[in-house]
Amino acid sequence: MNPEIFKQAILDSRDGITISDNSRDDQPLIFVNPAFERLTGYTSEEIINRNCRFLQNDDRDQPELQAVQQAIRKGEYCLATLRNYRKDGSMFWNELSISPIYDTEGSVTHFIGIQKDVTAQKLIQEQLQNRNQSLEEMKSHFERLALTDSLTGVYNRRFFDSQLEVQSRISRRNGQALTLMMVDVDHFKSFNDIYGHPAGDVALRRIAASLDQAFLRASDFVARYGGEEFVLLSTGMTQEQGAYWADMLCERVASLQIPHAASTTGYLTISIGFSVQLITADEGAGALVSAADQALYIAKENGRNRSFSFLT
Numbered sequence: 001m002n003p004e005i006f007k008q009a010i011l012d013s014r015d016g017i018t019i020s021d022n023s024r025d026d027q028p029l030i031f032v033n034p035a036f037e038r039l040t041g042y043t044s045e046e047i048i049n050r051n052c053r054f055l056q057n058d059d060r061d062q063p064e065l066q067a068v069q070q071a072i073r074k075g076e077y078c079l080a081t082l083r084n085y086r087k088d089g090s091m092f093w094n095e096l097s098i099s100p101i102y103d104t105e106g107s108v109t110h111f112i113g114i115q116k117d118v119t120a121q122k123l124i125q126e127q128l129q130n131r132n133q134s135l136e137e138m139k140s141h142f143e144r145l146a147l148t149d150s151l152t153g154v155y156n157r158r159f160f161d162s163q164l165e166v167q168s169r170i171s172r173r174n175g176q177a178l179t180l181m182m183v184d185v186d187h188f189k190s191f192n193d194i195y196g197h198p199a200g201d202v203a204l205r206r207i208a209a210s211l212d213q214a215f216l217r218a219s220d221f222v223a224r225y226g227g228e229e230f231v232l233l234s235t236g237m238t239q240e241q242g243a244y245w246a247d248m249l250c251e252r253v254a255s256l257q258i259p260h261a262a263s264t265t266g267y268l269t270i271s272i273g274f275s276v277q278l279i280t281a282d283e284g285a286g287a288l289v290s291a292a293d294q295a296l297y298i299a300k301e302n303g304r305n306r307s308f309s310f311l312t
Contacts, residue, residue, distance in 0.1 A: 016115035041087035075108035090174040149224040152208035160223035179237040181274040185228035246307035269305035
């Protein structure tokens with residue numbers, strides 16, 4: 001297969017991917033992909049030629065670290081969940097898998113590491129364990145939470161509501177802002193009237209896929225809020241970054257060029273209202289949802305096919 005395909009797959013992966021050099025002292029990292037930079041907050045220039053233990057800071061008393069170190073010594077595969085720390089000091093649970101790469105003589109020359117942010121899952125798991133629920137109840141609970149919308153394939157309203165609560169708690173604990181984007185497909189009722197509901201279903205699936213593919217971090221996700229409305233939840237964005245992503249999403253959907261005779265642009269477009277806020281114990285996520293919803297209303301009133309946010 002063309003090496004460029006593998007390269008693009010690694011660069012576009014939602015999971016953090018690293019390569020460490022086992023032939024050098026201290027097994028330094030020699031490659032990290034963009035998803036790893038987003039996950040940790042470090043740039044590749046700050047990471048290359050360092051051992052990845054810096055991600056644990058001083059939190060070295062983790063039993064699973066011993067399993068990772070033993071696997072490296074033996075040149076074996078290992079899967080472990082570790083407490084890691086981003087550049088800003090915030091903690092996240094990292095599901096790390098490492099796999100050895102051998103040369104023609106059978107010696108381990110490198111290790112490939114794959115990192116996934118499983119903080120939300122860990123928090124849910126801890127909550128369930130604290131309530132002394134059985135393993136079967138935990139499995140059932142996860143299945144209920146991990147439901148997707150049957151039409152579009154993205155997450156559904158129930159999953160969004162549960163994750164909003166989880167991410168709000170993490171936001172309060174880490175002091176990290178949440179970004180909520182409310183998305184509405186412009187003039188969708190008239191689209192259904194002109195082209196029919198089957199065509200509307202196809203359009204919603206294409207729009208949902210475009211929104212979903214725009215975000216690569218595992219902690220970001222898209223959900224169908226209801227009808228022709230979607231929501232996007234993200235962590236760690238600034239107001240400026242939120243504005244950039246919202247405008248980019250509007251452009252992505254417009255570039256699909258789904259014909260719509262009743263639209264001023266000639267194509268289906270979206271309007272976005274978004275809010276970037278630190279979640280407080282007093283207000284919870286209610287203020288975030290309300291601000292994004294009001295911003296969406298203004299975006300639609302100002303002509304649609306645009307985004308809007310109140311400055312915070």
